[in-house]
Amino acid sequence: MTKEAELTKEYLENILESMEGGILTIDKNRRITSFNHSAEEITGFKREEVLNKDCRSILKSDNCERACPLEEVMETGKPIFNYEIAITTKTGDKVPVNITTSPLRSSDNKIIGAVENFRDLTKHKGLWGKLREERNKAQQYLNIAGVIIVAINKEGIITLINKRGCDVLGYTEDELIGKDWYNLCVPQKYREERKRDFEDLMAGYYKNVEDYENTILTKSGKEPIIAWHNTLIRDDDGHIIGTLSSGADITKRKQTEEELIRSEKMSSLGQLAASVVHEVNNPLAGIMIYVKLFLKKFDSGTLQSEGTDEQLLKMQKELERTTRIIRNLLDFARQSEPTMAPVEINRAVEAALLLVGNQISLENINLDKKLNPELPLVLADFDKIQQVLINIMLNATQAMPDGGTLTIATYVAEGVQIGDETKNTVRIDIRDTGVGIPKENLGKLFTPFFTTKEKGKGVGLGLSVVHGIIEKHDGKIDVTSKPDEGTTFSIYLEVWDEKEAENTHRRR
Ligand SMILES: Nc1ncnc2c1ncn2[C@@H]1O[C@H](COP(=O)(O)OP(=O)(O)O)[C@@H](O)[C@H]1O
Ligand SMILES: [Mg+2]
Known part of the structure; x- marks a missing residue:
């Protein structure tokens, strides 16, 4: 070579x-x-x-x-x-x-x-085998998950759903994949609105709402409440192409929460009833005496018109007042559907006072009302806020067995830190000059069944229900207290911003 x-x-x-x-x-x-x-x-x-x-x-x-x-x-x-x-x-x-x-x-x-x-x-x-294995594993994880996992593409079509999702909805996977989520799984009454919101979300018109609750529609027509966690799916270029959501069925939890709130309400109703009966009884007894007197005079033909009309008007006024008190008690006792709407906080305070007011005067307590007339609206459940105020007011009156002063004040409070957000709020202070709360108890107030009251007087659920309601409103509650001087509860609720509301309260 x-x-x-x-x-x-x-x-x-x-x-x-x-x-x-x-x-x-x-x-x-x-x-x-x-x-x-x-x-x-x-x-x-x-x-x-x-x-x-x-x-x-x-x-x-x-x-x-x-x-x-x-x-x-x-x-x-x-x-x-x-x-x-x-x-x-x-x-x-x-x-x-x-x-x-x-x-x-x-x-x-x-x-x-x-x-x-x-x-x-x-x-x-080997690679294909591994991929297949991984996919099966992923499928298994999806199926083991105790939550619903569902992916929806830009057109609202279901592209993935796990076993739990199928179970809750009552369909097989085949019956769901490729179908329109909104037509199949959303109750008719919310369908159009949620479809529109979804389209807006896909078009990038507003920020992704990560956590929210809503009802879905099952094959058998049930409407369970689901707490969703939502993630936007994007393609390599960052364009939104769908959503991946995990959801837990919280229907049961909701029911128990509602039941707890209701039973707590019953217990404060019991406490209110005594004073309301007292409040209503006195004028009624007075009116009874007048009616008997009139009848007597009428029988003997000595009823004179002079002075009678004045007395009748007085009776009418008293009757109106008692009717109002009773109507309020009945309103409060009524089971109401949870509804969020713009609320004037001062009105909720007045509604609570109308019921607790009798107790306050009976217990020799002065009422000091300082309501700011210029409050903005807050988005709230009126009945629930009334219940919160009644619970705290009743605690306050019970903390002043020898009388004292109950101050209710409302303020505009801007730039308040709630969670990791800064919010513009309405603040409600409920202050008493009662026994106060020892330092070591301050941390326990909101835990269920914490009570320092004797049996029959309290079960320790009032403040835990209060806390639950305020939390649901994304608000905040603070307590400051000095033994023998008194206690102040401050509630903060975010101001309702109509424009902002459009964005954050959109639901799927
Ligand atoms: N204004 C207050 N002054 C003093 N202590 C209070 C006040 N509000 C609440 N507490 C304390 O918090 C406890 C829990 O209150 P709550 O949850 O309403 O349950 P309950 O009233 O049934 O005891 C009360 O037992 C009491 O010790
Ligand atoms: Mg209580």
Whole structure:
């Protein structure tokens, strides 16, 4: 070999070595003439072991017996691209490979052998297997999850739902995938509104609402309440292409919460009833006396018109007052649907005072009302806020067994830190000059069943219900107290901003 030829050979061998696929060449007699490093790795044979050996004695494959591609290529002179066979390695394992076989020609274009270029498919097969495994695992996780997981694309079509989702909705996966979420799973009365909100969300018109609650519609027509956590799905360019949501069925929890609030309400009603009865009884007894007197005079024909009309008017006034008190008590006792609406806080304070007021005067307590007439509205459940105020006012009166002063004040409070947000709020202070709360109890006030009152006087649920209601309103409640001086409860509720409300109260 000339020096030049030797260099070329070395150069070619280097190339062969550096190639990622296995490369094997044979001569016309099917003797192996080259075998690169990758070929060693795939087959397990060393080059020294195979060089000059008949390829059939080394790399047996199913094809060796039937039509040998190497022979075919050498006969026809045409390459065979990308076929798959299993070759047997040195250790006897079968390895699937993808092979391209091409003829080798001499400089005068005669076929002198063939070259096989093969890739180990187990690496890829393994990858596919792994992917499949991962997908199954992910599916399993999705299905084990105790929450509903549902993905909806930009058009509102369900693209993924887990087993829990199917269970809650009462459909099979097949009945859900590819269907319109809004038409199938949203109660009719909310459908249009939520569809519109979703379209706005997809169009990027407003910020994603991460956590919210709403009702869904099941196959059997039930409407469970779901607490959702929502994530926007975006494509590589950042465009919104759908949502992925997890949701927990909180219907039961909601019911228990409502029941607790209701039973607490009953207990404060019990406390209010005594004073209300007292308040109503006195004027009624007075009116009774007048009525009897009138009847007597009427019978004996001595009823004079002079003074009578004045007395009748007085009676009418008293009757109106008692009716109002009773109506208020009944209103308060009534079970109301939770409804959020813009509320004038001063009106809620007056409504609470109308019921607690009797108790206050009975207990020798002065009422000091400082209501700011210029308060902005807050978004709230009127009945629930009334209940909060009554609970705190009743506690205050109970803290002043020997009388004192109850101050109710309302303020505008801007820039108040609630959670990790700064909000403009309306603040309601309820201050008493009562026994106060020892420091060690301050942290326990809002825990259920914490009470310092004797049996029958309190069960310790009032403030925990108060706390629950204020939390639901995304508000805040603070307490400051000094033993023997008194206690102040401050409630903060966010000011209702009509424009802002449009954005944050949109629901799916
Ligand atoms: N204004 C107050 N002054 C003194 N202590 C109070 C006041 N409000 C609440 N507390 C304390 O908090 C406890 C819990 O109140 P609450 O949850 O309403 O339950 P209850 O009134 O049934 O005891 C009361 O037992 C009392 O010790
Ligand atoms: Mg109480």
